[in-house]
Amino acid sequence: MERVNSTLLTEFILTGIPYPIRLRMFLFVFFLLIYILTQLGNLLILITVWVDPQLHARPMYIFLGVLSIIDMGISSIIVPRLMMNFTVGIKPIPFGGCVAQLYFYHFLGSTQCFLYTLMAYDRYLAICRPLHYPVLMTPKLSTLLVVGAWMAGSIHGALQAILTFRLPYCGPNQVDYFFCDIPAVLRLACADTKVNELVTFVDIGLVVASCFSLIILSYRQIIQAILRIHTADGRRRAFSTCGAHITVVTVYYVPCAFIYLRPGTNSPLGGAAALFPTAITPFLNPLIYTLRNQEVKFALKRMIRGPETKSKV
Template sequence: MQRVNHTLLTEFILTGIPYPPRLRTLLFVFFLSVYILTQLGNFLILVTVWTDPQLHARPMYIFLGVLSLIDMGISSIIVPRLMMNFRSAIKPILFAGCVAQLYFYHFLGSTQCFLYTLMAYDRYLAICRPLRYPVLMTAKLSTLLASGAWVAGSIHGALQAILTFRLPYCGPNRVDYFFCDIPAVLRLACADTTVNELVTFVDIGVVVASCFSLILLSYIQIIRAILRIRTADGRRRAFSTCGAHVTVVTVYYVPCAFIYLRPGTNSPLDGAAALFPTAITPFLNPLIYTLRNQEVKLALKRMIGGPRTKSKV
């Protein structure tokens, strides 16, 4: 049998998302604006939660600060590379850079899944067990839970990166996507990817399904508790508190399920769906959690206004 000498790849070319050439400048400015506003908005929330004594010791806002940090990270590893697609020349990404991008995206993305679950559980305790909430969810416990989410996310990201890049890649090197993600990269492997696709489907499927099921269970209990509130104003405030979280979770989980829970498919809609967890959700989180949260808005006023505002509040 004749042996074929394959040259392993040292770089990949990300083709990006398809777009009309006449919109190149407009799309570049749009995603640049989204990236800048994402970083500024999440950094503002992070600083506000960290510096305000009324927020940084409360579990809900500890989780919110961690969420802002994750959003800044996901946006930074994806959006700048996406914007390069709208320049005249497409620059390749090194093999090691592709590994790092895939690892950090799945590390931060899975951590975000776990964090959304913790935030739903926190709201469940606050609304359904209000008298025991200070005992059941302390600042120390919430910090430990958030740390556990980081560790679990790191393990998940490492598993996916190792499984994906243990395979040989010998050409072609054009990734039909705007970042190095598992389905797009596996299509270039010079080996059978059946095991990888199965493990990816099971692993990500378990994370998404279990987290989403726990969130759904928490909110079923929350809705039942809210409906037992006698005053209309009390129900409105409770729904308003949880509405932001439900919105974000929906925008995040639906595209993820569409992308990863359909093994072997290659839909042109995958790229559009991936824009939500990588660019849109990190941009929307600061708006949703500040505009719908009176305590965060008051903390922002205290931080911007200084001693005078603090004394009035």
């Protein structure tokens, strides 16, 4: 035992997700397209919010632009490494690379949780207190809220990374997952991980549960306010601005709860569920917000038709 403990790991091997060998090329191309479309879609949303004067001055779309940055970051951290699983040969990830991947994933992921909550609060103020909205949700306040979300996410990510990698790792080095995440990495630790598992469960559970509860509370008030709107067009417009947010929150939170709020489990379904917050949700967010949000669609049309209009003038 002393001989094993004297040699600490310098790299990990990510086993990836199980797949039939005959689908290797198909899966590589599939996730490559997912990654490219994710980057392009979120970049398009970011540019639209930045360029359109009717959007970038409104807190809701400032939050949407930040969400696009987070989605691009999460996709870049996870998907390229996942694609390497579909190439020939073993490609280990350095120990420091594993630490960085875990930190940035939980940093951006928790920031996304906080941002979803801010977006729900913004919709609550806009629909339930429309007359006070310009005073309650100023550009300065929205900026401070975004900065606070980034800082809280950074602290959360650092806490999880420090707790995970303070333990000794002396072998084996095969991570039964497609990226360095807490449950999979902890199984390789050469020490008791019960404290880590408890802290992870409580910490992530607290973040997810508190954010999700605040979102549910906000939308309870929002739905009640919408049902009091007398005109069908007014109700439709209100539901349009909220429908996209409700959809992405559901797609994000359900898999996260399945992965992290089941301590001590090791199910293949966990890897499949992890594909949603890491690869699928960042890809779907631009589609959901452009298909369900009329203002974003109109802004895209104005941006596309802008050069044509100028040339005619």
